[in-house]
Amino acid sequence: MPSFDMNDNSVVVVVGSGAGGGTLANELCQKGVKVVLLEAGARQSPATFVNDEWKSFGQIAWLDARTTSGTWRVAQDFSGLPAWICKTVGGSTTHWAGASLRLRDYEFKARTTYGEIKGATLLDWPLTLKELEPYYARAENKMGVTRTNGIPGLPGNNNFKVMYAGATKLGYKECHTGRMAINSRPRDGRGSCMQLGFCFQGCKSGAKWSTLYTEIPKAEKTGKLDLRPQSHAVKIEHNDAGKVTAVVYRDAKGTEQRQKARAVCVAGNSIESPRLLLLSASSKYPEGLANSSGQVGRNYMRHMTGSVYAVFNEDVHMYRGTTMAGIISDEAKNNPKRGFVGGYEMETLSLGLPFMAAFLNPGAWGRPFTSAMEGYPRMAGMWLVGEDMPQETNRITLDPAAKDKFGMPVASVHFDDHPNDVAMRAHAYKQGAAVYEAVGATVTYPTPPYPSTHNLGTNRMSEKPKDGVVNKFGQTHDIKNLFISDGSQFTSGAACNPTLTIVSLAIRQADTIAGMMQKKEI
Amino acid sequence: MKVIPIVGTTPDTGACAEHGPVRKPDLPLTRRDFLRGSGILTGTIAASSVLATLAPSRTWAVELKTLTQPEGDALMKMGRVLYPSAKLQDAVYALLAKDLDADAAKSPDTLKMLREGVAALDTAAGGSFAGASTAKQLEVVKSMEKTPFFAAVRGKCITSLYDNDMAYATFGYEGASYDKGGYIMRGFQDVKWLPDPPNAASPASGR
Numbered sequence: 001m002p003s004f005d006m007n008d009n010s011v012v013v014v015v016g017s018g019a020g021g022g023t024l025a026n027e028l029c030q031k032g033v034k035v036v037l038l039e040a041g042a043r044q045s046p047a048t049f050v051n052d053e054w055k056s057f058g059q060i061a062w063l064d065a066r067t068t069s070g071t072w073r074v075a076q077d078f079s080g081l082p083a084w085i086c087k088t089v090g091g092s093t094t095h096w097a098g099a100s101l102r103l104r105d106y107e108f109k110a111r112t113t114y115g116e117i118k119g120a121t122l123l124d125w126p127l128t129l130k131e132l133e134p135y136y137a138r139a140e141n142k143m144g145v146t147r148t149n150g151i152p153g154l155p156g157n158n159n160f161k162v163m164y165a166g167a168t169k170l171g172y173k174e175c176h177t178g179r180m181a182i183n184s185r186p187r188d189g190r191g192s193c194m195q196l197g198f199c200f201q202g203c204k205s206g207a208k209w210s211t212l213y214t215e216i217p218k219a220e221k222t223g224k225l226d227l228r229p230q231s232h233a234v235k236i237e238h239n240d241a242g243k244v245t246a247v248v249y250r251d252a253k254g255t256e257q258r259q260k261a262r263a264v265c266v267a268g269n270s271i272e273s274p275r276l277l278l279l280s281a282s283s284k285y286p287e288g289l290a291n292s293s294g295q296v297g298r299n300y301m302r303h304m305t306g307s308v309y310a311v312f313n314e315d316v317h318m319y320r321g322t323t324m325a326g327i328i329s330d331e332a333k334n335n336p337k338r339g340f341v342g343g344y345e346m347e348t349l350s351l352g353l354p355f356m357a358a359f360l361n362p363g364a365w366g367r368p369f370t371s372a373m374e375g376y377p378r379m380a381g382m383w384l385v386g387e388d389m390p391q392e393t394n395r396i397t398l399d400p401a402a403k404d405k406f407g408m409p410v411a412s413v414h415f416d417d418h419p420n421d422v423a424m425r426a427h428a429y430k431q432g433a434a435v436y437e438a439v440g441a442t443v444t445y446p447t448p449p450y451p452s453t454h455n456l457g458t459n460r461m462s463e464k465p466k467d468g469v470v471n472k473f474g475q476t477h478d479i480k481n482l483f484i485s486d487g488s489q490f491t492s493g494a495a496c497n498p499t500l501t502i503v504s505l506a507i508r509q510a511d512t513i514a515g516m517m518q519k520k521e522i
Numbered sequence: 523m524k525v526i527p528i529v530g531t532t533p534d535t536g537a538c539a540e541h542g543p544v545r546k547p548d549l550p551l552t553r554r555d556f557l558r559g560s561g562i563l564t565g566t567i568a569a570s571s572v573l574a575t576l577a578p579s580r581t582w583a584v585e586l587k588t589l590t591q592p593e594g595d596a597l598m599k600m601g602r603v604l605y606p607s608a609k610l611q612d613a614v615y616a617l618l619a620k621d622l623d624a625d626a627a628k629s630p631d632t633l634k635m636l637r638e639g640v641a642a643l644d645t646a647a648g649g650s651f652a653g654a655s656t657a658k659q660l661e662v663v664k665s666m667e668k669t670p671f672f673a674a675v676r677g678k679c680i681t682s683l684y685d686n687d688m689a690y691a692t693f694g695y696e697g698a699s700y701d702k703g704g705y706i707m708r709g710f711q712d713v714k715w716l717p718d719p720p721n722a723a724s725p726a727s728g729r
Contacts, residue, residue: 051700054681153725155711156711158709158710158712161713161716162713164723165719175723176723177724193706195704196699197699197704197710205704312715314713317712320696320705320708320710321710326724353684353685353689353690357681357683366606369605370605373693374609377694439716
């Protein structure tokens, strides 16, 4: 693996090695572009992942301090942990469940489709499904998504059996084991799913796609990738002309380093990416980089989420097998007659006993709680995930008081549920419970949102520079050699899991960047 | 602390009882001969418990390094008031006392908080919290709900009571699966009380 010189200003520096950054780095390397990939976390592997929820959490989760405010319940239950995402090579692709769904065409036109929603800052994407389709196809092929490219679906586990039976009784038509970036048969040098039940803890068999053992080693083989784990970006520098020139980071020893760059691509997830732009404020850019619109950090979305767990008279053992084993998509369409715009997916979910205790009803105690826990082996569960409304005041800012270990202000995450989010969650809880009651649930537990896994929108794409931070290619409106390469580009949240779209945008962005470099535009 | 793993036989994984197959618990039980700490908590696993069939001996002991035995007893009782479960043996609640004791050993502030908290429990119970009636214990614990002591003990319960092999066995969670080849051959679709979904919705395993 090459080690590029700190003063080599011909490299592209990518910050973050997850779905966006890891994919982008590989795609650029395949085109012959030299890439320095900075990753704040350490490098693990399937061999070092652990089938233990808390130990794994300590190994791969992002645990650096953050602060929270707002009326969302996460701020009350997990005030220092607004997001359940990762600090490790591969980023949150080590932790994700693997659901790989395309946005629907109208979801790219959220403002046009939903109309004016009070309190929401809805905007149409400057991009259509048709434009993104070829990249979705490349992403599905790259990731080996089931039910695409002739790849069979995964076999459903017990948790799915319960979901399917309930969905059918309720009259739902779109229920199957999903489109998952988990091998249902050997593919791309990786084996098929062993139904381990520890998708969230890093897949020990490597059947689930993660940039850690797909994109990154492929990029390393080109000889064009310089991956630097435990390298935490703290500032992006620019020259008098306003172009970015270098990324300052702290290495594993905490020593400050400065890597020069021809272009910089930020993919630190939707909390750290805006934080890095804000931390990079200068006399030329006093509000932070790429922030002439004032939109950096705003319109933070985290999806409407919630879960329903149900206890039955008979055993289920939901934890056996893939965590997200199946999906019901009937409620994903936009049907305002339900009392809200947008839609939501219903996806099986399972937690092990330790995390069930932590997440079932945070803060609760007494007999109702322990009674619920005693039902664990007879429990089935699903996650509810739907489109939430962007709001200007839901935002990432620099905390005025709290500092990280390098003395830099930590990210402060403010979020208030929009009335549309609240109405959707109420509907989703009701339908989720109905699925289980249809097949004999003795009790159902609506479970509050976990720390956010789908963090979106804080550097959003917009047609007009005043409405957002980046254009349709993820290039910042203000600085032409500065790009955003993660889910913070999302103009709106859509109903489905975001990873496939993040990967598709990264593939497309690599084409764009390589083209611009060839034409000497950057 | 000398930890003696229980060396019981693992039930045949083919047999799926109500709680499913359980893995061999690694119980942090201490042989009494080696105990030299500040306090010792002891007890006996009920013969009816799923754990009784796995353990070579039903007696257990946990050594405390900093807290006294009455303090440990009070914290165990508080754990049972907070998270009462007839299925959970005292040996599991002893892990709460053990984990809080470990925290106290690391931090004088924590020790002070726990010590004062236990004293407050005793005072509120009119002398001995551990000896009070269940109803009185509940009343006392509830009266302290806003205190940092309550928050610390309640928070610790979540990991101490539910993230250990005895709890896994008790509540039918099988823990790590990779070393056993996952569940692909071990019951990931063994539910018989519901019909199997059609192949289009849930294809047969590719293996």
